[in-house]
Amino acid sequence: MENANEILIEIENTEKISFDASFRIVSYCTQLLAQHTSQTELLVRRIVIHVLNNWNKVDANVYEVWADLIETLGFYPYIQKNGSDLKLESFADDVRMSYFQSDFLENTYLHKEQKKISGYLLSGKNLIASAPTSFGKSLLIEEIVASKKYKNIVIIQPTLALLDETRLKLKKYAEDYKIIVRTSQPCSNEKRNLFLLTAERVMEYENFPAIDFLIIDEFYKLSLRRKDSRADTLNNAFLKVMNKFHPRFYFLGPNIDGITEGFAEKYNAIFYKSDFSLVDCNVIDKSHLINWEQSNTKIDKEKTKLLCEQLYMLRKEQTLIYCSSPARARRIAKIYLEYLQDREEALDEQVPLVEWINKNVSPEWSLAKELQYGIAIHDGSLQKHIGASIIKYFNEGLLQCIFCTSTIIEGVNTSAKNVILFDEKKGDNSIDFFDYSNIKGRSGRMMEHYVGRIFNFCHVPKQESIVIDIPFFEQEPQILTNEILINIEEEDVKQQVRNRYDKINTLPADLLNIIKQNGVSVNGQIRIYNRLVNDIKSGSALSKIQWSQLPTYDQMYYILEIAENNLFDFESRKGVFSVSQLTWYLNTYRTKKNIMDIVNDIYNTRAASVKNLTDERSAKYYDDAVETAFHIYRHWFQFTVPKAFRVVDSIQRLICEKQNIKPGSYSFFVQQLENDFIRENLSILVEFGIPSNAVRRLEHLIPVSLSEDEVVEFIKRNRSELNKSLLPYERERLEQCI
Numbered sequence: 001m002e003n004a005n006e007i008l009i010e011i012e013n014t015e016k017i018s019f020d021a022s023f024r025i026v027s028y029c030t031q032l033l034a035q036h037t038s039q040t041e042l043l044v045r046r047i048v049i050h051v052l053n054n055w056n057k058v059d060a061n062v063y064e065v066w067a068d069l070i071e072t073l074g075f076y077p078y079i080q081k082n083g084s085d086l087k088l089e090s091f092a093d094d095v096r097m098s099y100f101q102s103d104f105l106e107n108t109y110l111h112k113e114q115k116k117i118s119g120y121l122l123s124g125k126n127l128i129a130s131a132p133t134s135f136g137k138s139l140l141i142e143e144i145v146a147s148k149k150y151k152n153i154v155i156i157q158p159t160l161a162l163l164d165e166t167r168l169k170l171k172k173y174a175e176d177y178k179i180i181v182r183t184s185q186p187c188s189n190e191k192r193n194l195f196l197l198t199a200e201r202v203m204e205y206e207n208f209p210a211i212d213f214l215i216i217d218e219f220y221k222l223s224l225r226r227k228d229s230r231a232d233t234l235n236n237a238f239l240k241v242m243n244k245f246h247p248r249f250y251f252l253g254p255n256i257d258g259i260t261e262g263f264a265e266k267y268n269a270i271f272y273k274s275d276f277s278l279v280d281c282n283v284i285d286k287s288h289l290i291n292w293e294q295s296n297t298k299i300d301k302e303k304t305k306l307l308c309e310q311l312y313m314l315r316k317e318q319t320l321i322y323c324s325s326p327a328r329a330r331r332i333a334k335i336y337l338e339y340l341q342d343r344e345e346a347l348d349e350q351v352p353l354v355e356w357i358n359k360n361v362s363p364e365w366s367l368a369k370e371l372q373y374g375i376a377i378h379d380g381s382l383q384k385h386i387g388a389s390i391i392k393y394f395n396e397g398l399l400q401c402i403f404c405t406s407t408i409i410e411g412v413n414t415s416a417k418n419v420i421l422f423d424e425k426k427g428d429n430s431i432d433f434f435d436y437s438n439i440k441g442r443s444g445r446m447m448e449h450y451v452g453r454i455f456n457f458c459h460v461p462k463q464e465s466i467v468i469d470i471p472f473f474e475q476e477p478q479i480l481t482n483e484i485l486i487n488i489e490e491e492d493v494k495q496q497v498r499n500r501y502d503k504i505n506t507l508p509a510d511l512l513n514i515i516k517q518n519g520v521s522v523n524g525q526i527r528i529y530n531r532l533v534n535d536i537k538s539g540s541a542l543s544k545i546q547w548s549q550l551p552t553y554d555q556m557y558y559i560l561e562i563a564e565n566n567l568f569d570f571e572s573r574k575g576v577f578s579v580s581q582l583t584w585y586l587n588t589y590r591t592k593k594n595i596m597d598i599v600n601d602i603y604n605t606r607a608a609s610v611k612n613l614t615d616e617r618s619a620k621y622y623d624d625a626v627e628t629a630f631h632i633y634r635h636w637f638q639f640t641v642p643k644a645f646r647v648v649d650s651i652q653r654l655i656c657e658k659q660n661i662k663p664g665s666y667s668f669f670v671q672q673l674e675n676d677f678i679r680e681n682l683s684i685l686v687e688f689g690i691p692s693n694a695v696r697r698l699e700h701l702i703p704v705s706l707s708e709d710e711v712v713e714f715i716k717r718n719r720s721e722l723n724k725s726l727l728p729y730e731r732e733r734l735e736q737c738i
Contacts, residue, residue, distance in 0.1 A: 012054065018059055029044045041073075048075070049280040050451055063087070064089060066086065074111050075111060078278065111278060112276075118143055121144055124248055129251065129272050129274075132255065133441030138166075142170060151212055153213045154211050156198065159198070178193050180193060185684075185708065195208075199233040208245070211245040212245070213247050213248050214247045215249070216251050219252065222469075224479045235470075249267070254437065259271055259468050260474045266473065279445065284453055286310070289306060290302055307457065312343075316400075317418055318394060318418065319416055320420070321402070321404065321419075322423065322439050324425040326379035329377050330377055330379075333377050337375055346373050350371070354368055356727055361626060382630060383630060383691075408442065415441075415442045415452070416452070417449045418453045419443040422458070423458060424459055482504060485504065524566030528562055528651055532652055548668065550669055560641070585636070588601065642673055684712065689733060694726055694734075701721070702722075716738060
């Protein structure tokens, strides 16, 4: 008897799937299903997905036969999509189909595995779900919200970009829920509340109402063994909500085989693993075309040449190219841009972002040129609105390829017909099979690309079982950090870490509470406390800490200097090498309120050191300056510096109040920095992904007396008038975000 691989090859290569061939293939699939194993069902699903991918080849006289098989597999979303061809003939079929229609999402059908998970969630079970990227786990988040079963819901996702995507999907429920995305937004007493927050913002939010449902997306980020720098905070965010409110919860993530033993039992949760997918992926090996015995430089040159040729062949389709680092993604993107320029392959229609970049950044920035050729980059340093627009254009088919890093795997929801694994590293570390599976999972798109492709330009990691550790529950002494340990309830502390726990709890209770709430390095905060106590005692610190509103240069320097090596360091540099340099950049940004001043400073400093500045070298330096400045903005100004000031603020307040000394107050400066120094009631617009310079042009048109919620309503009512002050790109962003 033929095998499944032979049938897949036949489906893809034949010009027509005849009447007889259809019956033969369906008969084979029926025999496989009769074996009732997960492996045989997986093979049948793959065959049917490939048939759907080649539906134009199928003889119309056997549509009914295929409809029966597709219904048996539980592919109800595809039956709905192809309703004119896939008609269910019997009353029993119609009854089964109606069972899979969502009770809360209009005109939406769930596939059979989604229906199982939906049943667990809506019956009040705690669920830890592991399923492929294309499973549709996030659709079930919307179903929970639409059901209105829960009054106050917290959704934790790892990035602001993901949260903004979720906000846009869920804003249709704004009549029933107040959607809260910032720590400054109070909850509603009249409506339900939907909190869309990162783990850091969960820790910072002070007055949660009674939370009755908690969702953690990408829950594998709880693991400390996977060396995620934000794992401490995610563990503590879970503990903060769970210990106080004991809500129902839903964890979701891809390609996970298990979790710490005993966790599901303690929290009365179900661990549900599924390999069910409505898309398939063809794996195409390109690594055998590369001579791996050469030097790294020659290997890279050979790979890049091969990549350009492959992308040119795929230029009518959408492709994600995974690179190990932002610098590498940018470099390879520029090489492919030159490849297309040599062939005069610019797009006929330009995306509006190009004009915005030309006017607000520079036409010399390579991204502006790349977008004109259907190319983009995507990494964590891009301004929020730029990254969101790139994903939007890509999803709409306006861009052909994105050179990306791990942010595309973990930070946004997008997929493509093709994925190219160009590098086998993530930063300096080799990717493992879990990373590879997640990258591969971006190929194919449910309801659009039935079959995706991954092109492997490097060696594939060895397959292994992925078990995610839950540190606050497992409490492995060599792994558990003090930052998590101090937030574990005393009765839940295990014997192997009891001595450490007791030692930390010898700290004064008021200091311990602040350290817990801040959620960053315990030892670092203790050192800052001791330093401040000594400096205040000696009289050298008061003028540097007793400030409010906006600090002087010296006051900023002092705060950052005592935070260095306690809350952050410069080992990884990230565009900054010292406290004095960081303070200078911060002061420049605070004064000019425009990141382009830092871009120009970085560029001018570099260019001035070169005697013969060619056009090519000048363009490279300018690109480097833009990317460095944007990274400083995202990593330092939007994350690290505000956190450092908050922590020092909380500690100096405690010390000053104990000594009856007037404390400083840094909250206004921190909020201003995080909000791009935009007027307070308009800062929600920056949060929503509208460029800050566009918001500044609207300031004089929007009353200062309005609350954040009222500002959004004002914009909706006066959109046509406000649009007159905006570029087409900015109008596009306003339309999408509000």
